[in-house]
Amino acid sequence: MYLEFYGLKENPFNVTSDPGFLYLSDTHKEALDHLVYGIKERxxxxxxxxxxxxxxxxxxxxxxxxxxxxxxxxxxxxSSLPESQLLEAILLDFGITPRRRSKGAFLRELNGFLLEQLSEGNNAVLIVDEAQNLRNPTLETVRMLSNLETEKEKLLQIILVGQPQLREKLDSPELLQLRQRISVRFHIKALKREELRKYIEHRLTVAGYSGDIIFNDEAIDLIARYSGGIPRVINVVCDKSLLLGFVRETALIGRSIIQRSIEELRGNYSLAAA
Ligand SMILES: Nc1ncnc2c1ncn2[C@@H]1O[C@H](COP(=O)(O)OP(=O)(O)OP(=O)(O)O)[C@@H](O)[C@H]1O
Ligand SMILES: [Mg+2]
Known part of the structure; x- marks a missing residue:
């Protein structure tokens, strides 16, 4: 709606997880470094x-x-798929169409695939997003997948990604065997104020913005306080603010626009009253 007004090619503050907008803050870079290290080192x-x-x-x-x-x-x-469907989904995403549809058959195919990858000098990685939703029996199956190994190395690197409840879940006594096997862990932190400013600028640039700074210092302070440095919340506030700026025909987003956007997000105002 406001794209043309700001000279943008696409929406800078979409809430999809588009890696094209990735801003490598310290914490996101560290997360990637941990992942790459864990995978390469098997x-x-x-x-x-x-x-x-x-x-x-x-x-x-x-x-x-x-x-x-x-x-x-x-x-x-x-991640909320039942166990057997989860195994099938894993195979399909590796590019294998299972010949028979049973849990045992899926496990055999997976094992065969992993051994084949090893013989070709390849590494295999399973990433489970929203892993806090995995049910305990499914987590147990995932743990068993990690038993596929040679004397020297793991055939499959398994990345569990989730909200903080994942950690609590893995702390339960029945998952002790799995917890003991986790050798790399990292917690993605909130963005610091300075990073938050760069994050906003980065997203604007990727979206094609080439003008002067839109968000002033006061705006950044307010966004930092409201969002707690959480990217999705930052996106929602920034999107609202650009819309409000467009309504007010200004490309300078300052205190009053951010305040009004936050009020509106809290449900206290409507844009009609802008
Ligand atoms: N480092 C980053 N660079 C650019 N955009 C980011 C970054 N981190 C998060 N975002 C943006 O923030 C929003 C939320 O990110 P994402 O969906 O990855 O969060 P999540 O941690 O997976 O959330 P959930 O807990 O709901 O699964 C997305 O629009 C995403 O593009
Ligand atoms: Mg997510």
Whole structure:
């Protein structure tokens, strides 16, 4: 709606997890570094946590650009699938169409695939997003997948990505065997104020903006306080603010526009009263 007014090619503050908009803040870079390290070193289990909207899915999607062609990946975004369907989804995402549809057959096919990858000098990675939703029996099956190994190395690197409840879940006594196997873990943190400013600028630039700074210092302070440095919340406020700026015909987003946007997000105002 406001794209033309600001000279933007696309919406800078969409809430999809588009890796094309990735801003490598310290915490997102560290998350990627941990992932790449864990995969290359064949560490088996890797756990990535972060608050809601902190950028976990974005990091998973971006990770694919950091892996070489010898690394085969399977990404599961729907972690609430029943066990057997989850195994099938894993196979399909590795590019294998199972010949028979049973849990045992899926496991055999997976094992065969992993051994084949090893013989070709390849590495295999399973990424499970929203892993806090995995039921305990499914987590147990996932743990068993990690038993596929040679004497020297893990055939499958398994990345569990989830909200902080994932950590609590893995702390339960019945998942002790799995927890002990996690050798790399990282928690994605909120953006610091200075990073938040750069994050906003980065997204504007990727969206094609080439003008002067839109958000002034006061605006950044207010966004930092309201969002707690969580990217998805930052996006929602910024999107509202650009819309409000467009309504007011100004490209300078300052205190009053941010305040009004936040009020509106809290449900206290409507844009009609802008
Ligand atoms: N480092 C980043 N660079 C650019 N955009 C980001 C970054 N981190 C998060 N975002 C943006 O913030 C929004 C939320 O990110 P994402 O969906 O990855 O969060 P999440 O942690 O997976 O959330 P949830 O807990 O709901 O699954 C998306 O629009 C995403 O593009
Ligand atoms: Mg997510």
């Amino acid at each position: 560490k088996g289990f890797i756990e990535i946590t972060g608050e809601i909207g902190a950028g976990k899915t974005t990091v998973c999607r971006a990770l694919l650009n950091y892996l070489d062609e010898n690394t085969r990946t399977s990404i599961i975004f729907n």
